[in-house]
Amino acid sequence: MITYLLRRLLQSLLTLLVISMILFGLISSVPGGIMSAYQENPDFTPEDLARLEAKYGLNDPAPVRYLKWLGNSLQGDFGNSFTSKRPALLEIADRLPNTMLLMGVTLIATLLIAIPLGILSALKQYTWFDHISTTIAFAGQSLPVFWFGLLLIIIFAVTLKGADGRPWLPGSGMATLGKPFSLVDRIEHLILPVSMLAFVSAAGYMRYLRSSMLDVIHEDYVRTARAKGLRERVVIYRHALRNALIPLVTLIGLDLPSLFGGALFTETIFAWPGIGRLYFTAALKTDYPVVMAVLIIYSALIILSNLLVDVVYAALDPRIRLS
């Protein structure tokens, strides 16, 4: 087990290293970036520009620049944002709580919708309930998320208005401008973005759980439980459900990195100041320290959660041995 973990960790580091090389190669070859701001400034002479290029090390060959970047980022210094001049890592840290709030609430909402619906659908296979919920889930998986977000805004933040003439729900930001922080206000701002995300991801979870529950129901041990005369409720909840939920570990585990960056469209559409929006604006301005930092941290989280899922899964399911 220990050797398995060590080997996987080593592999993960190697994977991350290769990823960082590829991404650095891609992104550092984008022209513009820090120099574009100066190039447009008439006060800068060509000599000034050359001096700046030398100062930022832009004339070094790519491998040298990569090694410098790698050395610095291993010490936690991903460079300063070109636009705000603040450390990229600090920019990320500022936005992280907002994204985690949005995605955390979304994950909880997703599970609250998907688990009961998935289980019920499986238990009532081929009834009207099953047909309707699987059809809605199928539609949810085919929705372009950003368009769904636009529709929600059109309906709930533009068209539908209360008696006071104000729209039902706010369609942008995290708080009403000029109002002191209040929990109610924050929750109101969460409703639309969370509905948009939760509907789409609940669709996937629900279909997955339904088929997992259907698999389990036809297992021998469930038949045994029935045969020895257990009540149906005990059979379902104690014997079937527990095992049907194991694959959920994989789903949640693989979704964990999205707590970091899972809401790019949502954050862009609803002006939610999180990592996704930070990344989007940084990409628009070719602010590559920020772009690189977000990409690397995100990739590291994905690799780590893959490892985590394998380990947890093996712990839950004794039929699986790690080797």
Add this chain to the structure above:
Amino acid sequence: MRISTISEFSGFRTLREESLFRFFWLRFRKHSMALVGTTIITIIIFMVAFAPLLTPYDAFKQDLKHRLQAPSAEHWMGTDDLGRDLWTRILYGGRISLSVGLTAMAISIIFGSLIGLTSGYYGGWVDSILMRITEIFLSIPRLFVLIAMGMFLRSLDLPSLQAGSFLPISIVIGALSWMGTARLVRASTLELRDREFVQASRALGAHDARTLFQHIFPNVASPIIVSATLGLAGAIISESGLSYLGFGVQLPTPTWGNMLSNTQNQMLTAPWTAIFPGLMIFIVVIAINYLGDGLRDALDPRHIVGKK
């Protein structure tokens, strides 16, 4: 190719030869939603192919006097912020969106199949290296890297990109979506590698290439077809998202994605500009997904086609 099936005929069980396609069709037609999906896709393909016959307007010509008009008899989907007929732009945009989807899907399927076949057939260090590469591609945040690559493409100032070519963006999407197919094909190839008919092919002195494409490939075709269908839906969604954010196909060339990109500012005054392009994406994607569902049911021999 012929296939033997036992079919029920007037109470007797007779062994009868049926074409592979007929066998497939008998199963496929039981999935009614898949039939509906196929019909919808066919209609939409014909619509965008014969676009000039279906609209009197130009997709690019601006008419600022008639901007943001509500749907009416003349412009039955309304007009956009530059006075262009929305229905016309949807038809021409559909050409680009579907082309990106098909090209990206073809790239990812060809690439994924080649990697999967090689990996599964040769095994050993070839397999290890190819699967490591696959893992690397699976460990990157897809949407974020798509945006980074879109950013890279935009900076290249390619003339073809400015002219609204769909090729660069298709390559980018295809290059980031072959991994599922590769793993699927590898697993199937591994199963087939030591079967008698493959050994026989080798024993008769066939090339590896011949063994792979003549004997193994037809047997892994079913999962490839299914993943191609689902990949097509995914590629259309990816293109629309990327173009919506401004990193895909560049305006003024319309795609269903980039037609949505400026709509958020005019939602109060002209909600139709945001509704119709997205509706097209949704309809096409759900139709393709149902088609894929039907194909899976019909092509997977382990799957029992019953009431659904």
